[in-house]
Amino acid sequence: MTTSVVSSQVGSQDESENDKLETECVFRGFLKSKASQDRQDDIERAIEGELEADEPSLINQQRNKQIGSQLAAIADQLDVQYRHVIDGLIDELKLTSENAYDNFAVLARRLLARGVTWGNIVVLFCFGYRVILRFFSQNIPNLIRSLSDIMVRFVVTEKISQWVKDHGGWIQVLNAGIGLESPWYHYGAVAVGLISIVALVVWWRK
Template identity: 30%
Template sequence: MATGGGEDSPDVAIRPDVVEKEEQQAEAVFLSYTFHMSAMRSENGDSRPLNGEIEDARQTNREYDKVGRQLATIGDDIYKRYETTFDNFLKDLDPNLENAYEIFKKIASSVFETGVNWGRILTLLGFGYRMALYIWKKGQHGFLKKIAQCLARYIVESRIAQWIAKQGGWCTQSLANRS
């Protein structure tokens, strides 16, 4: 599944410790992404949702914070383009604490159906953010960390973590140095 964009096949073995590191980083980067995406939305006149949850998402690791900020900036157009589509999926599927991972996996699998690239990863981050907002608006607070765990779990199970590792990881210079 984790192929595409002309990249190497994921079947080449990556050490388990490297994959575990990518999983941990995925969670941290997603939380940073949501923090910065929320800040960008509030700058555009939207109210800042997720209250204290979003403040807790701020990363103390400067490198992950920088990557999350860059991904939010780069992914803003993708997020805007798919916002209505995400909302329609969420209304139809009605996620909650019990079914969150299965719903997340269903949507994520369709995103990566034809391969992996950074654009699709940004789409997945945007969907995760939108899912957290949807559930928060339904009155289920404390859900952001659960979405981050769903994203990280999916990235490992689908072997996207291997693809990310082959690209140099989340903190690859091609992402961290974009302005």
């Protein structure tokens, strides 16, 4: 194997690992912000206990938390309007420790069937948060850690993280006038999310 091939493989592995760490940090910020918004103190403490104990060492860690917080603010409108619909879909998934990733992936792929958008990413994260809420009272060991791993694995494996990079990176969420802080983008993201949820329900109930 030539040196150039080895270097390429190492570079690709490093890039993939960075994608995982960055996605994980953004999703953690999302979960914690949503739990805080919803006054879910027990879940917020559990997030700190399960996730922040092994906080990824990223240079832009604080920025990624801010990104997660901004995504959570947008998800709040979706959550208020469609939480019962989302919870119904989660119940129908019949998630167990054995089928959790595969069943979650089936639903998530359908959500993204028309392509990745910022709005669909918000809906995807919102689903992850609602899964935690639905199962938290059952005292499942490492529930939040497991869900976070599933989300990160899906985002990286399904090339959503690549889409994010191709569209300016997660930082676009914070860029006023371009990202989700601008009013037209905020409501546009919510509208896309609502359409995606409705389409998902129609497909699932067929």
